[in-house]
Structure formats: structure tokens, C-alpha cells
Amino acid sequence: MKKLLLLFLCSFYAFAIEQSFLEPEEAFKTSFEKKEDKLVFNLKLGKDIYLYDDKLKFFISKPQKIDIREDLIIPKAKAYEVWQIHTHDLNIEIPYDLLKQRANSDKVEVQIDFQGCSKKGLCYAPMSKTASVDLSSLETVKDNIQKIEKSAVALDNGAENQNETDIIASSLKEGNVLLVLATFFGFGLLLSLTPCVFPMIPILSSIIVKAGDSGKLTASKGFFLSLVYVLSMAVAYTIAGVLAGLFGANLQVALQNPYVLVAFAAIFIALAFSMFGYFKLELPQSLQNRINKTTDGREKQGVVGIAIMGFLSALIVGPCVAPPLAGALVYIGQTGDALLGGAALFVMSLGMGAPLLLIGLGAGKYMPKPGGWMDSITKIFGIIMLGVAIWMLDRVLDPTVIMYLWALLLIATAIYLKVYTHILVKLITTVIMIYGVLLFVGAVSQATNPLNPLEKFTSAKTGVMISEELNWNLVTSNKEIDAAVNASNKPVMLDFQASWCVACKELEEITFKDPRVIEKLKGFTLLRADVTKNSDEDKLMQKRFGVVGPPALIFWDKNSNEIKASQIVGYKNPEQFLEIVNKHF
CATH class of the missing domain: 2.60.40.1250 (Thiol:disulfide interchange protein DsbD, N-terminal domain)
Structure with a gap:
């Protein structure tokens, strides 16, 4: 009887436990x-x-x-x-x-x-x-709701919750077409003053100098050659931009890999040696024969070459991201309107190329007649082309190696200019030689900034220590970004950068080394995403935040909420950077 009772109690207890589970x-x-x-x-x-x-x-x-x-x-x-x-x-x-x-x-x-x-x-x-x-x-539902929400935000808050990119994208949607295009042309004029466009100046100038070798170079011919170059550049920017907006495939970024950059640098080195007179670069003879069947065959050869150089220069030499470009790409991506978006990119590119047209016009008018002077100018442009090649290799090689290359180029230039006896040339030669030697000394001391070759010596004298530099935490995926943001008890700033990004170097060397900026960012957790390789993970990170290319800065408050209105695209000097950050933090 006791055994039966015990068995019953155990069964009842097991049943009760089982019933307590959900x-x-x-x-x-x-x-x-x-x-x-x-x-x-x-x-x-x-x-x-x-x-x-x-x-x-x-x-x-x-x-x-x-x-x-x-x-x-x-x-x-x-x-x-x-x-x-x-x-x-x-x-x-x-x-x-x-x-x-x-x-x-x-x-x-x-x-x-x-x-x-x-x-x-x-x-x-x-x-x-x-x-x-x-x-x-x-x-369609999503797009309509977004339009309503953005309109409400703009009306209620005066667009205070929109960043520059969003505001420009909204202007494309809602503005008068002619006014929008005129505005983008103005954006292009402003962008022409950035380092992204500077390398195109010696490229175009060297092309015009080469054209002047063959005979008369009038103002109209110089302008025409520049126009061909600028239009080809504009077409390249437009095609790359529309592709990036529609498909997220940025052709410019895809071409920023070491193999392409080294190959293009080699082309500039070859052009430089051609200007030094070692050989003559021409189209293959078979192609020349076909073109020369027409009366203006020689002209066509030159025009085709210039068009190709302008197209490639836009894709490889200057892939800079700025708010106008980002705004146009966001507009194309959101609306699928490649016509207006592409037109905006095209007129912006024309604005960027406007100074180049002036160079062509001026060179055609004031270019010296063929002779001894012309030969010297051609060689000087050969030196400049070598400088462009080094500028491109800066995205691939170690910064110290680049310092050595700049030092050797300047010292060699000074030695070459020694043949001239004019007092002004002698003064310029001396300055170039001194700077070349300073660059060489800087390279030996492991300096990395050609604009400050003695940084290792001056920092020791002024007491600027490494501890005063910003402390970045590298992230390589969205998962790592989320983990870092959630773990931080401070505001967070994420920096998208790449080794081939010119504006990124400006941010690093100017804005992020400013004492006021360093002091402000001491209160932040700093994350950095290096998207140099443009891998699938890199694309996913950029896609998540609507980043079309570096540089771009994303911010979160200390409660891990993203502050979209503070997002920064492109280079900002210390004052502009602090103005944006101080609004929200």
C-alpha cells in the first residue's frame, strides 16, 4: 500500500511539473x-x-x-x-x-x-x-510616405533635421528644373577649387603644349581642345554617377584599385618621357592610316586622344565625393529619375571644367611660338606629369616612399633648371633644391606629410605628443559598428575613409589635427571604416547609411540614437566641422 501511495505521489508531482511548462x-x-x-x-x-x-x-x-x-x-x-x-x-x-x-x-x-x-x-x-x-x-507606398514625411519635416522644422545631402536631393525633387541646373553649375565652379580638380590642370596643359609643338595654336584651337577634354570628363562623371545612383555600383570607386592606379601612373610617366624627347607617343600605324584617309586625319587623332584622356581622368584622377554629388546620387537612387539627376551631374561637371576652358583659351592666345622656349616648356610639363604620377601613387604606396619620390623629383628638377642663368630662375631653382632636401630629410625621419616634412622635429620642439592625436577604433562590418555604438556611453562618430580619397587626407591632415577639433572629439567614441578595397562588407556599411563614397561622417548621441542631421559628406575645414557638430553635441 505504501509503495502504491509513493508511486501515485511521484506520478502526480511529475504531472504537476509537466503542466507548469508553457x-x-x-x-x-x-x-x-x-x-x-x-x-x-x-x-x-x-x-x-x-x-x-x-x-x-x-x-x-x-x-x-x-x-x-x-x-x-x-x-x-x-x-x-x-x-x-x-x-x-x-x-x-x-x-x-x-x-x-x-x-x-x-x-x-x-x-x-x-x-x-x-x-x-x-x-x-x-x-x-x-x-x-x-x-x-x-x-510606391514607401516612396510616397517618404515624400510626405520629408515635406512635413521641412515645413515644421525648416529642414533642421536634414543634412546637406538630403536638402540637395529634396531641391532636385521640388525645385524648378532650370534653377536646379544653374545651382549645380555653381556647385561645380566651387568644386573646381578643390584638390580633386587640380591634377587635371597639368594634364590638360601638357596636352595643349604638345599640340603647340606641331605648329600654330590659336586661342580658338586651345579652347576647342579644352572643350573636348571637359566634355569627355563631364560624360564620364555623368555615366559613373547615374550608374552609382541606379545600381549602387560606383564606377569611379571600382577603378581605385592598386593595379589601375599603377597602370595609369605608368601612362603619365610614359607621357613625361615623351615630353623629354625620348620617344613619341602615337596611335598604332594601322589606326593612323585609317584616320589619315580623311583630310583632317591629324586633327582627329588629337581629338580622339584628348577625349580618351578626359574620360579616364574624370574616372581615375579625381573621384571626390561632395554634398552636391551625393545629393544627386541619392535623388537618382530614390526616384530612379536618371534624366534630371544625370543632367544635374553633367552641368556640375561643366562647372568643374570651366577653369580648364579658360586655361585652353589662355594657352592658345599666349603660348610661345615653337622654338627653344617651347622645348623648355614641354620639358617642364614633363616634370609636372611625373608629379601627377607620384600624386596618384600616393594612394597605393607607403607615405614615406612617396616622400622619397617627391624629394628625388624636386632635387632632379632643381639640377635640370641650373642650366638657366636668369636670376629669377636661379632663385626658384634654389628654393626647389632646398625643399627637395628638406623632403629627403623628412623621409629619413619617417615623416609622411610632404607639406610638413619636418613634422618629426617640430613636434618634439613644440611638445606635441602622440597622445594628442585622435584614437580611432577600426570597424569592418555593420555588426561591429552596432556593437561599438551600443557599448559606448559617449556620443559616437564613424568616419568612412579610403587610401585613394583625396578629401579624406585633407580631413586627416587639417581638420582632425586642429587642437579645437581634437578637444571636441575627446568626448566621443571614434570609429573608422576603411573602405579602400570596396569589398561587399564595405558596400553594405555604406549602403546602410546612404553613403555614396568617402569621406563621410556619421554621428550617434550617447543613447545610441543616430543623429542624421549631423551627417557630414566631403571635406569640411575645422570651423565648418565644429559648427555642424556643436549644433547637436
């Missing part, structure tokens, strides 16, 4: 919510239920299986015994833009896998939930 549907209540621009996965945990972080997985299951967890913002897990777990309800946002980009399809199925346990001692079997999304039907 059913899987009660332990993990899930739902999908389709919003205007994202799919939200809601997971509500029952009492005493927790979720394993490593078992929480997000996929695109159709049309093909793609892991997207690293592209999403997942709440930080906490330690429990030897595992990382979630004990609170989850609301995970999956942007439609991400789904469309990764799946490359309008019909997408999303799958979420998860597994968890009860703290009472029961572990549930792995579970899976799916949702189908038709992105084609949601696209």
Missing part, C-alpha cells in the same frame, strides 16, 4: 509587421523563457538562401552561465532596401530560426518562422 506557442509568441519601409519581426517571450543568441538566425530563404543577421541591429545579449542569451522581447527591423539589395529580386521570403529554454529546466526544440514580401508593390 507550450511552445505560448513560450515564443511571434508575429511579422509590414511597415512602409521595413519588415518587423516581433518575438514575445513567456515567463521564465530565454533565447540563445547563437541560435537566433535571419535568412533570405527565397529566391536563394542568404544570411542577413550581420546586417541587422540585434539587441545586445547577456551572459547566463556559459551562454549568451536574450531574456526580453525582441523587435527586429529588416529594411526592404536590404532585402532588395541582397536578394536582387522583388519576391522575397524571410526566415527566422531560433531556440530557447525555460529557466525551470526545459529546452524547446528549434523553431522557424517565415514571411513573404512583395517588394514591387511596397516600393
